[in-house]
Each structure stands twice: as C-alpha cells, then as structure tokens.
Amino acid sequence: MSQSADPDLERHAAVSGGPSDSLLTVRNLQTHFFSREGVVKAVDGVSFDIRPGEILGIAGESGCGKSVTSQSILRILPKNGKIVEGEILFNYGDRTVDLIQEDADGAVLRDIRGKEIAMIFQEPMTAFSPVHTIGDQIIETIRIHQQVSKEEAHEQALEMLRRVGMPSPARNIDQYTFNLSGGMRQRAMVALSLSCRPKLLIADEPTTAVDVTIQAQMLELLRDIQADLGMAIIMITHDLGVIAELTDRVMIMYLGKEVEHGTVEDVFHRPQHPYTRGLLTSIPKMEPGRVEIEPIEGAVPSPYAMPTGCKFHTRCPDYIEGVCEKQDPPLVEVARGHEVSCYLYGGREGLE
Amino acid sequence: MTETSESGVMGDRAIISVRNLVKHFPVETGILRRQVGVVKAVDNVNFDLNEGETLALVGESGCGKTTTSHCIIQAQRPTSGQVFFRLGDDEPMDLTQMEKGELKGARRNIRMIYQDPYSSLNPRMTLLQIIGEPLAIHRMVESQEELRVRVADLLRLVRLDPSTLNRYPHAFSGGQRQRIAIARALSLSPKVVIADEAVSALDVSVQAQILNLLKELQHQLGLTYLFVAHNLAVVKYEADRVAVMYAGKIVEIGETEELYTSPRHPYTEALISAAPNPDPDTKHRARIVLAGEVADPGNLPAGCAFHPRCRYAEDRCRQEAPELVDVGGSEGQSHFSACHFAESLELTGIAGGLQSEKRGNE
Helix, strand or coil, X not given: CCCCCCHHHHHXXXXXXXXXXXXXXXXXXXXXXXXXXXXEEEEEEEEEEECCCCEEXXXXXXXXXXXXXXHHHHCCCCCCEEEEEEEEEXXXXXXXXXXXXXXXXXXXXXXXXXXXXXXXXXXXXXXXXXXXXXXXXXXXXXXXXXXCCHHHHHHHHHHHHHHCCCCCHHHHCCCCHHHCCHHHHHHHHHHHHHCCCCCEEEEECXXXXXXXXXXXXXXXXHHHHHHHHCCEXXXXXXXXXXXXXXXXXXXXXXXXXXXXXXXXXXXXXCCCCHHHHHHHHHCCCCCCCCCCCCCCCCCCCCCXXXXXXXXXXXXXCCCXXXXXXXXXXXXXXXXXXXXXXXXXXXXXXXXX | CCCCCCCCCCCCCEEEEEEEEEEEEEEEECCCXXXXXXXXXXXXXXXXXXXXXXXXXXXXXXXXXXXXXXXXXXXXXXXXXXXXECCCCCCCEEHHHCCHHXXXXXXXXXXXECXXXXXXXXXXXXXXXXXXXXXXXXXXXXXXXXXXXXXXXXXXXXXXXXXXCCCCXXXXXXXXXXXXXHHHHHCCCCCEEEEECCXXXXXXXXXXXXXXXXXXHHHHHCCEEEEEECCHHHHHHHCCEEEEEECCEEEEEEEHHHHHHCCCCHXXXXXXXXXXXXXXXXXXXXXXXXXXXXXXXXXXXXXXXXXXXXXXXXXXXXXXXXXXXXXXXXXXXXXXXXXXXXXXXXXCCHHHHHHHHHHHHC
C-alpha cells in the first residue's frame, strides 16, 4: 500500500471518484458536543461517499457516533452539538452544496429535508403527530415540496401507502398512528419519508425496536422499495445481521472514528481491523453445530476519558506498545476499496 | 405434554415443573369496571426445567414468555395451574399454593436477572448494599465484616474488582452493571436463575462477555437457567433446550440443535428464517417473511392461533386447536410440537436454509 504525502488525496482517489459521481460526499466530519463535563468528540474525522442507488451501512456500538453522523448530514443535531470541521457535499439538482455551510433553518436545508434526503427512525411514533391523520401528514409533506393540488397529493399519498404494503390504503389514510399496530406504523413512516421520492434515505436503527418477523418484513420492504425507486440508503444499525442482509458497503465506527470501510463481502469475510474481527467473533451465529464466540475484552471507554492514539488500543488483542497509543492511525487501503485504520497494515512511517 | 414420570407430579430430572399454567388478565371498561374481555397472556403452558440445564423461552413480544417467568417466581399469581419446585430429595412443593412468607425459602433458590441494568440497580445504593441486601434479608451473615467478605467474593466471581464495593452503579458501564446484577442474583447461592432478556440491552462485544460468564458460572456452581429471550442466535449459543412460545402457548419444545436444524412447527421455521445472519453470502436466501403480526392475546383466532400467518394452514387449523405432542426427535430425544401437520410437513431449519441458498446461486 502506497503512502502519498497527502493522505486526503490518497483517499479521494481510493474511493473511486470523489464528489463528481457521488450523491453525498462527507469529508473529515467532526461533530463535537459541549457540556459542563467537557467536550465529547462524538464524530471525529469521518469521511465517506455514497453514490446514487447505493446502500451504505454504518455500524458500531453505542457511542461510536453513527447516529450523530446522520444528524449532522440533516443538520438536526441537539443544541449542544456542533459541527466544528469538515464538508458534507450534496449533489443538489445541477449544483453541489456544502450542507455545513448552509443555515440549518435556511431555505436550502428546508428544501432538502424530506424532499432530497429523508429519514426514518427507530420509533415511528416520534415521526408522526398523534393528532393528525397519517394521510394529512403525508399530504402536507408532499404539498410543501411539490406544486400539486390537494387531490393530486392525496392520490400520491394513497399510492405510497399502497406501495409500502398497508393492508387497506383507502382506510389507512384517514387513520391516526394510535389506530395502527407497530408494524403498520413502521410502514406508514416509510411511506411518509418516501412520499417526495428522496434521492437518499437515512434509516437510523429502523428495525431495532421491532420483533424479528416484523424486522424481516421491514428489510424486505426497504429492499423492494429501493429496487423500485432507486434511491440511495444509509442504514445505521448496531446489528451486523441487518448490515449483511441489506447493504452493499459498510463503514465500521468506534468512538467517533472510522475503523474499517469496504464492501460488505470484504468486511465480513476478510475483516482486517481487530475491532471488526472482535465484533464478528462476538456474535452468536445461526449456523448448525457448536460455534464458539469470542468477546472483545473490556468496555467502551467513557467519552470524557478518550484513549490517546488509536481509540481501540485499550481493548485491542494486537496492541503494539509504543505505536498504537501515540497517534491516530491513518486509513490505509488493504485491497481495492477496502480501507482500514490500523497500524498493523502500515502508516507507522510518520511516527517518531 | 407428558414428560412427567409415573412416580409423581414432576419430571425425573426436573427442578421446576410447570403444569397447566394459565394467566389471564381481565379487560375492564367504564366506571363500573365491567369485564369486557380477557387477555390470555399465558394459556395452558407445561414444561419441565431440568436440573443443571439451560432452557430458553423464546418468542416475540406479547407471546407470554415474561409472564410465564413471573408466574414461576410468583411475582404474578397465576390464574390456574401449578408450579412445582423440588429441592434435592425433598417433596415437590407447589409454589402457587404457598403464602408470601412460605415462599421466602423457594425464592432464595430461584433468582432473577433483568434486561436493563440501568433500571434494575438502585442508583443510591453502593455495590455492597446492592449485592449484600439479599444476604441481610435472609439473615445469611452474622456481621458487617462477614458481609464485606461475602460481597467481595461475589464481585470476584463475576470478574469485577472487589475493591469497588463502596462505589455506586453510575461508575460502571452497562456490561459491568449486568455483572453486578448477576452477583446480586447469585448472593444467596440459588439453584435456579431466571434471566429475562439479560443480554438484550448490551452492545454485542459486551453481550458476548456476559453470555460466556453465565456459562462459566453455570459450570462452576451447577446452576439451572431459564433463559427468556427473543434473539434466536443468542439462544442457540446459550441453551440446551428451547421452548418456542406464540400467543401464550408453547408451540414447540426440543433440544436446541435439533430444533434449529429440524424445526417441527411452521412458526419456528419462520422465526429461524427471519433471523438476520451476519453473513452476506446468505443475503439472497429464500427467506420466509410472515405476513401480518403476532396474534392479539386479547382476541385470539379460532383453532390454531398461528393459522392466519401460517403458509401451510388448512381448514382443520382454523377450527381445531392442536395439542402439544411428542413427535420424536433424533436419537430417541423427545421433541414436542403443537401442529396438526408436524409429522408430514417438511420444514427448513438453519442447515437447510444455507443449502438452499447455495443451490439458488448456481
């Protein structure tokens, strides 16, 4: 693996094109939270691209920054969260805008949210107002973003409810969320988020709170809708099973850092980073016979007492003394499109 | 189910036997609290928990697995049925017939671990108080000094630093808190531990630590586990036998490997098929996606409660509720299924699922 003088240039080349053919390009994103106890670097220099129609998974354990990454893209961070560095370039019509440079409440972001980039959440009840019908809320979204009549919007809403497999769209459109069961609410939320045919759907743990048979329905729905409408999806989850079932590429995060990134086949079959390997050996498998599991030692450190150097070195079975705790390891390409941030694979040259 | 030996009410190797367990909750309405219906949370459940084994109760939300465990420990009194508990060679005792005071002895031997170690530990108590409380209540220690020694031993048992016993739960991570909850559960040297979704709230790397710790402790202390969970992969790793519940009933029960590789109930087959597998090669396997949702235990369909979602359902299933009967596992093991067509259906388990995927790729 070659090390050029500028690791960023290397990255742009490695991720097959940069902003030109990608829908969304995130570069060196740093989102920090400020509180009385100190500064939490929730996202600490994350970069990735997503092309039109692609499904990208972002996986990691609690506190890794996967949800904050998605909130940064839509600029819906909690009050004490601030993007301090980086670029989020979105291909918007025929121009590219840096979402970080826009006003979070400004016209551009209000136009993009819901229309170009939509989001679905873990808990569908939070996506809907309980005092308006499902239909009214979908119609409202459509009419905010498109110049259509009420009747046309109603038609579109019906069509979307039908597409997500609601049992009787004509009746469901006049129902409230409390009339619906958990699985139906999830479907309604997908219908709402897709009502303006976004180019990018961000799904933040959409299957975490549901039963396994409903989860299977939801994954099938996302797969079908994606094939049908061709939007790109960012799937954020801690469940590596869901990542393996749905995504094309995956980025593994740990304490705000990207540790490994590649096609889902590369990352699952040829995991390189000790953290990725540990995650994969930690999960019990649905395979015949006795398959042992191997946990990762220790626990995720407190965000206020972040380790120096590689954030994983305190738990790493391959820790190299005098190297890993010094500096953050750079991302190195171990195979085409497969990048790892670990000194086992190089990047030590710059260390004294 | 007929695991009971002829000699008595309990199975030969059973430490707990659940017989015809029923827990119904009335649905009341209006100021007169008129009863308008009944939620059949647990509806005639029978099983034996054998000494030294891990039996898993699995199923989706509302299937009655947690209510069943609460009825065993008498945290909720069952509507009807018996829960027999036997200590060594003593006569079995029916916990459902015992008064609160009498239950103390049994409860010393049946302890629980809960899902969320953030809400199950009192934030105002130190580890010494949390873990020591059961010892004090049951008067198992003579002095404060003895209590400290016992608690320090228990912390060592769950691989925590014994010098932390004066600290409060907030100083510990989720995995460490679950270790504290385990230490508390083990403080009275119980025979049986009921773990209700004990690893569901933990991150995967920590979940694996707790799963292995539970196994080691079982081996070391000869514990019997009732492992209530919804994650099939976790259950496969942890359990010796598995009971699958649907709408308040056990629909299938058998040895873990046998049940996963040759399920005998269509619901089990669908659960196994739906569980996401962390292997991208199985991405395009033919998955069984059940239509609809779990039956409402307040308004169960006639016949087999699973029939509206079952792809093999026939007329008989809509009319007649199937009994849980032994359909015979491999090597003479018992394998119970509550399906009219358990003998004739060719259901697919985990091995089959992977094979058919490979065929599909060619």
